[in-house]
Amino acid sequence: MRAFLTRLTVLAGAVFAATSFALGLRLPIPGVPQLTAAPTGLPGEIPYLPVFFILGIMLMFLSAVVYALVPGGRNASPPVRPRSR
Amino acid sequence: MARYAMVIDLDRCTGCRACMEACKVENNTPQAHFWMYVFRFEEGEYPNTRVWFMPRPCMHCDNAPCIKVCPVGARYKRPDGLVATDFDRCIGCRYCEVACPYGVNYFNWKKPERNHYIDWTDREAGAVLDPVTNGAVPPYKNPDLEKPYGPERRRIAGGGHLKGVIEKCTFCVHRVERGQQPACVANCPLYALHFGDLDDPGSRVSQLLRRRPHFRLLEEAGTQPRVYYLGGKPPGEESRQIEAVRARV
Amino acid sequence: MVTQVQPIPYGVGRFSAALVLVILLLLAVIAGGVYALYTQLTEGLVVTGLRDIGTMGGSAWGLYIAFDVYFVGVSFAGITTAALVRILNLHHLRAVSRMAELLTIISLILAAFSVLPDLGQPLRGIIYLFKYARPQSPFFGTFTMVIAGYLFASLVYFFLDGRRDAALCARRAGRLQWFYRLWASGYRGTAEERERHDRASFWLSLAILPVLVIAHSTLGFVFGLQVGRPGWFSALQAPAFVILAGVSGVGLLIVIAAIVRRVLGAHDRLTPEVFRWLGNMLMVLVAAYLYFMVVDWLTATYAAPSHEARISRAIYFGRYAGVYWTSVAALVAAFVLQFRQFMRQRYELSRIVLAGVLANVAAVGKRMLIVVPSQTHGALLPYPPGTYSPTWVEYGIILGLFGLGTLMYVAFSKIFPIIELPEEGVEG
Numbered sequence: 001m002r003a004f005l006t007r008l009t010v011l012a013g014a015v016f017a018a019t020s021f022a023l024g025l026r027l028p029i030p031g032v033p034q035l036t037a038a039p040t041g042l043p044g045e046i047p048y049l050p051v052f053f054i055l056g057i058m059l060m061f062l063s064a065v066v067y068a069l070v071p072g073g074r075n076a077s078p079p080v081r082p083r084s085r
Numbered sequence: 086m087a088r089y090a091m092v093i094d095l096d097r098c099t100g101c102r103a104c105m106e107a108c109k110v111e112n113n114t115p116q117a118h119f120w121m122y123v124f125r126f127e128e129g130e131y132p133n134t135r136v137w138f139m140p141r142p143c144m145h146c147d148n149a150p151c152i153k154v155c156p157v158g159a160r161y162k163r164p165d166g167l168v169a170t171d172f173d174r175c176i177g178c179r180y181c182e183v184a185c186p187y188g189v190n191y192f193n194w195k196k197p198e199r200n201h202y203i204d205w206t207d208r209e210a211g212a213v214l215d216p217v218t219n220g221a222v223p224p225y226k227n228p229d230l231e232k233p234y235g236p237e238r239r240r241i242a243g244g245g246h247l248k249g250v251i252e253k254c255t256f257c258v259h260r261v262e263r264g265q266q267p268a269c270v271a272n273c274p275l276y277a278l279h280f281g282d283l284d285d286p287g288s289r290v291s292q293l294l295r296r297r298p299h300f301r302l303l304e305e306a307g308t309q310p311r312v313y314y315l316g317g318k319p320p321g322e323e324s325r326q327i328e329a330v331r332a333r334v
Numbered sequence: 335m336v337t338q339v340q341p342i343p344y345g346v347g348r349f350s351a352a353l354v355l356v357i358l359l360l361l362a363v364i365a366g367g368v369y370a371l372y373t374q375l376t377e378g379l380v381v382t383g384l385r386d387i388g389t390m391g392g393s394a395w396g397l398y399i400a401f402d403v404y405f406v407g408v409s410f411a412g413i414t415t416a417a418l419v420r421i422l423n424l425h426h427l428r429a430v431s432r433m434a435e436l437l438t439i440i441s442l443i444l445a446a447f448s449v450l451p452d453l454g455q456p457l458r459g460i461i462y463l464f465k466y467a468r469p470q471s472p473f474f475g476t477f478t479m480v481i482a483g484y485l486f487a488s489l490v491y492f493f494l495d496g497r498r499d500a501a502l503c504a505r506r507a508g509r510l511q512w513f514y515r516l517w518a519s520g521y522r523g524t525a526e527e528r529e530r531h532d533r534a535s536f537w538l539s540l541a542i543l544p545v546l547v548i549a550h551s552t553l554g555f556v557f558g559l560q561v562g563r564p565g566w567f568s569a570l571q572a573p574a575f576v577i578l579a580g581v582s583g584v585g586l587l588i589v590i591a592a593i594v595r596r597v598l599g600a601h602d603r604l605t606p607e608v609f610r611w612l613g614n615m616l617m618v619l620v621a622a623y624l625y626f627m628v629v630d631w632l633t634a635t636y637a638a639p640s641h642e643a644r645i646s647r648a649i650y651f652g653r654y655a656g657v658y659w660t661s662v663a664a665l666v667a668a669f670v671l672q673f674r675q676f677m678r679q680r681y682e683l684s685r686i687v688l689a690g691v692l693a694n695v696a697a698v699g700k701r702m703l704i705v706v707p708s709q710t711h712g713a714l715l716p717y718p719p720g721t722y723s724p725t726w727v728e729y730g731i732i733l734g735l736f737g738l739g740t741l742m743y744v745a746f747s748k749i750f751p752i753i754e755l756p757e758e759g760v761e762g
Contacts (some may be wrong), residue, residue: 050474051465054482057545061487061538068494068534069519100394119389124716141715150562157466157471176462177379180473181392186562186714188388192454206589217629248378249454303714306561321715322640329718334380 009070087282089166089256091270092290092299093140095317100125100138104269108142111257111268113225114244115200115330118191122270126324136327137317140278142269143168143189143254144302144310150237151181151190160251161239166311167256169234169241175250182251186306190253194334197245201225229259256280256321295296344751345512345598353744360741369735370727371451377584379454383723391720392451393709397728398452398614402699404582405445406480406553409698410546411583413488416495416611417539420532427611429603429753430591435492435589436746440456442485444739451731473560475552483545491538494531497521498757510749512588550576557704564641565708574626578697580619585668585693588612590743592687594752603753608680613686617672620665627662641714648711648719654703661699668692 100123106316107134108114108121145168151160152168159174160181170181182190193200193226203214212238242259244252257267261280265271290313294300299313342349354611363500374381385392402441415434435663448505453459501521505512521527588609595604634646649658668689675681710720746752 043524047465049469050478051464055476057478057482058486061483061541064534064541065341065490065494068531085609107343117386117390122389126716130605150560154473154560156378156468156471156477157462174466176456178452178459178473180556181708182387182394184560184562185387188386188713188715188717191386191390192394193378195378205488213542215663246558251454272681285394306714308561324714324716326718329391330389331392331720332717333392 009066086284087165088284089145089280090257090283090290090313091142091145091262092279092281092293092313092315094138094277094279094293094315095137096315097125098138098140098328099274099275101274102137103272103274104140105233107272108257109266111260112242112244112255113201113227113230114191114196114252115193115334116219117334118201118252119190119246119330120189120244120252121211122186122189122330124324125327126312126320127327128215128323128325139314139317139320140269141187141189141269141302142256142312144187144308144312145256147309148307149183150186150308154180154184156180160292161237161260163235166260167258167261169239169255169258170250170252171241172246172252174252175238175257177249177251179251186303187310190251191244192251193245196248200334201245201261227259231306232259234258234262238261294309342506343755344600344747344749344753346494346503347508349748357744360737360744363382363737364734369730370730370734374451374727374731375456381725381727383725383728385722387709388591388715390716391710391718391721393706393722395452395705395709396507396722397702397724397732398448400698400705401732402445402448402554403450403704404698404701405441405448405735406476406550407440407579407701408586409441409445409484410550410576411585411587412436412441413484413491413542413546414580414671415587416584419514419575420539421543421608424611426605427609429600429608430587430612431514431606432495432754433494433590433594433752434587435488435495435751436743437590438488439485439492439549439582440739440742442480445480445743446737447735447738448732456754463710464665467562472552472555476549476556479545479549479552484549484730487538487545490727491535491542493517495540496533496750497531498523499751503751513749524536524555527644529541547576550579562714563708564639564712564714565645566704566712571704572640574623577619577623577626578700581616581623581665581693582697584612584619585617585690585697588616588690589687589697592683593748594689598752599718599754603756604685609683609686613672613681614676615687616686616693617669617676620669620672620689624665624669627665640714644719645707645711649703649707653710653719653721654707657699658703661696661703664696664699668696695709696706 097283102123104180105119105326108289109119109204118205120142122141124141124291126137126139128135128137145166147166148156149160149162152162156178157174158178159171159176160168161171162168167321175236179190179192182192198204215313228312230246231240232242233240234242238257240246242255242257252327257265260267260271266280279289279293281290283290283291283294293315294313297315301309301310301313302319384394384396387394412434415427416431416438418424419709450456450459462476463473468476469475497518498521500514500517501523504511504518554572554575557566558568560566567679591604591608591612595601605637631650634642635650638646648654671685671689671692675685706722710722
């Protein structure tokens, strides 16, 4: 049961990270055509767009932490022992 | 929707700089800010020298580099072509200033109330000035400069509002919205400056551009400016300023 | 399991009289910076030497932006070293890995703090950048990628990399045991866990490298895309920024590693081989940057348009000649120092440190030369040339930032081992 939950957590974390990253990339796309067109700052302004962008990338990197932190479950070995001399 | 442009007749300009004064008075710009500036050039070597003058407002470019670089969208282009600065949103990064090829941006380095030509907060100023202004609303009291404009409701008119923001020539948007001409155009004693709608074939500016050869400054930069010059020629390496204005704050 | 009461090595928790003196000095410098900042916030940016371009004959961007670019540049080497250790398995550089990561994190914080005083409305700036930043502006790229990608990714990497040492430190009772436990987050040192860790760190390092290239390139784009500023408008800006970032970063890392070695007596970990490696990296990067400078110089003197020629004249022979030639001399000296050691295969620590210092002197000078001359001498309309002299406020704030960075570094090294603990752990 525990192994299933941990695997679920990892999967959920990865999915969440991927979704946020995709969202973070998706949002500026409407603004991209304006990159080369004559600039007007008015239409298509999405408030807090940079926050989504930043959060998306942060979540992507956070997935590394999720991966490293979640215990393996299967091969639980005893903790580090002091080396005997 | 109108497509505003300015046409400047270099053959008529005598460098009197009435437009600079008018702009300053109308927009309440602080010291050393010259939204409208007039170059006074001298070319050639004595005795074959030539002196000519070039007014330089903001170009209100169609492909403005200042708009592209503004990180927060405080500098934007209105549908009628005016490039405006929302002083409620400007964060004072001065990116538009370094990006502008024409050098038309001015930053409020000081608190504006410390940087005007007269201390407007002086109670006696009113007593002295009211007879002179004859009851007309002086620029520092002009409520039009504090109002929002356009369907986007942004505050873009006038200068010297608060320290730490950038401002520049607005083509007197607060006057244009009422159907008046910009202050520089209205005050030129020689009709060297014209302003109007390019989409109206009967307007002064359209007629002038049809009839006379014209150029724009720094065309090669690809900025698509909205200020056209009639007669004369663009300044070049040979153009020296007679007395270079270096008014610093 | 026996908990030893042996102290954590590398000076953690130990304060000498000299260190206290240094900390007090740093606090004084920071206080000076705060006072300068206060003056600027109340009076406005008029207290700096910055002024408008054009009729006002000034430079709108100066020391703050130059050092912002410098700090972002320094951060490059930190995380690159750490990443290369992982990706290329450069085990002999592991000892400087944590120092390098910490350098990255602190210098990125300093970079952010360096831009804020430059804003006319800093409070607005913080809020509006998060709310309204536009992707079309190069600032957006630097802002988001530096924070989200660079800073955060470095923090994540730092966190993961330090878990093992945190677990080792957590074994002894002490005031900071909660902190070590939190950092360790249940690290148990099992073989499987180590494998997960290594894999996560490897992929993280791989992912960070393109992020930091993008971050540095967008910083270069801030300048390189401005058609209105001759001298800036060049496709070379982005790659040149990346290379100079490497130069200054590796140079500073060498200096820091040498200081740590001397102060903590870590001669066994920070071996001459470490410095040899870093010195060679510096040599290659300096050579690459000298190549950029030569290309730049040849292009400018052979056939530059009149506006760029004016700037080049001011830099090579005019107002900025002192700064320019000093920077060139420092770079060439750094290269020669390193090259001679490389050819003779005889390395001396003092020479390598000197090369690192010279590289940073050159980097600071070059950053100033990128930012200022194109504004004072780069007007496309016939304005007269301008001048820029930084005032005490600008120097004060920049020095305060250096003081803050140093203090953060010192403070961290006092609560966590600055060098990775050896394999045997505390009891070793």
